[in-house]
Amino acid sequence: MTTITLAGDRIGPHVTHAPSRLLLSGGVLPAAGTLLSCAALERDGLVRVADAAGVPGARLAGDLGGRLVVGELLHHDGEGADTVVLDGATGEVSTTYFLPDRPDLMELEPLAPSLRALADFATAVDELAALRGRFAFCAGRYGPEVAAEASGLLLTLFEEGSAAGEPAPLWLMTALIRPLALVAGPGGRSGLTLDLPSRFLDEEFGAGETVRFEDVDFPAALAHEPSRRFLREVGLPEDGVWFSLNTETPLPTLAEYGADDPASGPPPPGADRLIRLGYLIEDTSLVVDGTTGAVLSWSEAEGVLRPLNADLSTLAFTLWLIHRERALDEEHELSDAYEQLADTMIRTLAAVDPVACDPAARTVPGDDGLRYWPGVFEDYAGAGLCA
CATH class of the missing domain: 3.40.1580 (SMI1/KNR4-like)
Structure with missing residues (x-):
């Protein structure tokens, strides 16, 4: 998987959270996956939401305007959906959806407690989809039992990597629903x-x-x-x-x-x-x-x-x-x-x-x-x- 590495001078002064600075320079975030893409980060560097939205920060709720764009969640067809943003002071990761005509209605939704957790969660989802890595044990196996095993593994990963053990809705539904594709095997009989x-x-x-x-x-x-x-x-x-x-x-x-x-x-x-x-x-x-x-x-x-x-x-x-x-x-x-x-x-x-x-x-x-x-x-x- 191709990852993003930002040189120190491209990280800029807005990221004061030391672990986040290390992760941004350490090749952790995926350039492109099935669920998360950070390709724009390599192209544009860290951009404040206010600048990316083209509106004054005062028109955005709370501190949203100062959050930093690090990527986007992808729709099933590969098109961008929600924008993934970083709190440069705490390292917390959230999503927002750009509303150019009504920036006052833009909101933050929690996604992951850190960039490390975000990258690990997205990688696990990709591994499930391809039945490789942590989910290689599922390859060639089908039925309710293997679906339950895969679901339990994902749920444990997301809970252990989330604040207070409560994963964001995206990760919870992913753990509960995506493994259901393993319930029925390829037709033979x-x-x-x-x-x-x-x-x-x-x-x-x-x-x-x-x-x-x-x-x-x-x-x-x-x-x-x-x-x-x-x-x-x-x-x-x-x-x-x-x-x-x-x-x-x-x-x-x-x-x-x-x-x-x-x-x-x-x-x-x-x-x-x-x-x-x-x-x-x-x-x-x-x-x-x-x-x-x-x-x-x-x-x-x-x-x-x-x-x-x-x-x-x-x-x-x-x-x-x-x-x-x-x-x-x-x-x-x-x-x-x-x-x-x-x-x-x-x-x-x-x-x-x-x-x-x-x-x-x-x-x-x-x-x-x-x-x-x-x-x-x-x-x-x-x-x-x-x-």
Whole structure:
């Protein structure tokens, strides 16, 4: 990992905290990681927030204007999100979000007690994502046990490195949610993307809330045997936050559904091989390709077919992940930092199912790159991630 080293004359007089001066000159901060980038520090040196925001310090709350920009937290797509700032007197690290038109509304949110802790936390997250370093023991292992081990290791690291043992919301949600990507392993037995643990959905939703189908429910167009077997043996939850399963009639093709409901508009090409499982939101059907097993969304209003999940196994994982997150939110109030929670959920889902989150994976004719799950996760007004 490339790190940043500032010469003493570039650190300047605003950093009076001796340990922070040593860390800035000691090659500790990462130039670029998956979660934290300090590349601007090497380019611009230490810049006061007031100067970076282009406003007089008097227009900023408290001592925010005198804090020093050391980097930025990165969004899941690699774009910058919150700005990371240093208190030059105490060494404490916080985040803020630039509001050029309303600098008086800019606030500080605690992130880490020191630059050392910040670098160690961000490195640990990168190691988890790559299953290397402290998380090399997870490579090739999957299931609830290994996910719990990884979560416990992260939580211990963050608690021991945080003031009073209370990690900032970003680190807490990272420790609780990101390791959930290890719960299900690559498909072998199932013939799908994932092999889900036994009773995976039943234990999360309850056996009475999981619907399994019989062959009589399937149209002839559902020729993809791994998908048929999954719906028979594993099933899907009847209702989710952004999903409702069709349980009233045998599963129709999208062509049959459109014929029965003329208000739905003309179906897409190949509608006779797309089986409608239910709906996501109003006028948006969830369908499975009966030939390939791919899971898609069909927007009647827009007339656009888009990838939703790689297949039924990753759809089930997505619904499980949402249900698990809401239980964690009820206990830990993770949604108080909603934007960071949405980003954490997208990163976790993308680790298991890139199709669900990658706008560049244009696998369907006419696909415009919009992805359903990232969109609803990031919908702060809808607040679907709140318990």
